[in-house]
Amino acid sequence: xxxxxxxxxxxxxxxxxxxxxxxxxxxxxxxxxxxxxxxxxxxxxxxxxxxxxxxxxxxxxxxxxxxxxxxxxxxxxxxxxxxxxxxxxxxxxxxxxxxxxxxxxxxxxxxxxxxxxxxxxxxxxxxxxxxxxxxxxxxxxxxxxxxxxxxxxxxxxxxxxxxxxxxxxxxxxxxxxxxxxxxxxxxxxxxxxxxxxxxxxxxxxxxxxxxx
Numbered sequence: 001x002x003x004x005x006x007x008x009x010x011x012x013x014x015x016x017x018x019x020x021x022x023x024x025x026x027x028x029x030x031x032x033x034x035x036x037x038x039x040x041x042x043x044x045x046x047x048x049x050x051x052x053x054x055x056x057x058x059x060x061x062x063x064x065x066x067x068x069x070x071x072x073x074x075x076x077x078x079x080x081x082x083x084x085x086x087x088x089x090x091x092x093x094x095x096x097x098x099x100x101x102x103x104x105x106x107x108x109x110x111x112x113x114x115x116x117x118x119x120x121x122x123x124x125x126x127x128x129x130x131x132x133x134x135x136x137x138x139x140x141x142x143x144x145x146x147x148x149x150x151x152x153x154x155x156x157x158x159x160x161x162x163x164x165x166x167x168x169x170x171x172x173x174x175x176x177x178x179x180x181x182x183x184x185x186x187x188x189x190x191x192x193x194x195x196x197x198x199x200x201x202x203x204x205x206x207x208x209x210x211x212x
Contacts, residue, residue, distance in 0.1 A: 033162040039064050045149035056141050058110040059125045066090050066101050067164035067182045070135045070157040076124040083108055096183035165193035
């Protein structure tokens with residue numbers, strides 16, 4: 001019914017579009033990030049399924065550790081990886097600031113394995129033809145890992161970037177450091193992580209004189 005009380009008739013194509021219309025993110029989930037423990041479960045699950053377990057596990061771990069957008073992970077090349085120095089050059093998209101990041105031992109180990117598994121690949125995370133993974137392929141990898149992990153939240157690849165920001169904020173890292181790490185040009189894009197950090201309120205005293 002429309003606003004004056006008359007029924008609205010939709011064409012077949014309009015009904016089909018309405019049926020498959022993608023809902024807003026807040027209609028799928030209450031938060032756009034995963035906790036540290038959820039990330040651990042998800043990354044472990046990626047290494048327990050499929051034919052490309054090392055690649056998929058490294059993909060998810062690196063996406064979280066370095067706050068990668070799906071397109072940044074898909075196009076990452078080996079010339080950006082300096083295994084001996086444990087440093088990786090993160091080439092940002094969408095006008096964000098690129099820069100060097102340190103790598104942790106587990107990242108170096110997984111990337112070393114990847115180099116042996118796909119010795120002729122130009123890309124760090126290749127598909128079966130040795131080309132770069134597509135963003136759609138990364139979405140499928142994340143979806144299947146989430147199903148394997150049994151997470152009760154609808155996960156998508158960009159949540160790894162948000163999860164990185166919130167994880168750093170929970171360590172009380174400065175907004176400026178998080179901004180530089182994620183490559184944000186505008187600090188307004190970073191403030192959300194520190195503003196929503198629950199540790200800001202831990203000093204509030206909620207003790208009752210007499211408990212319930």
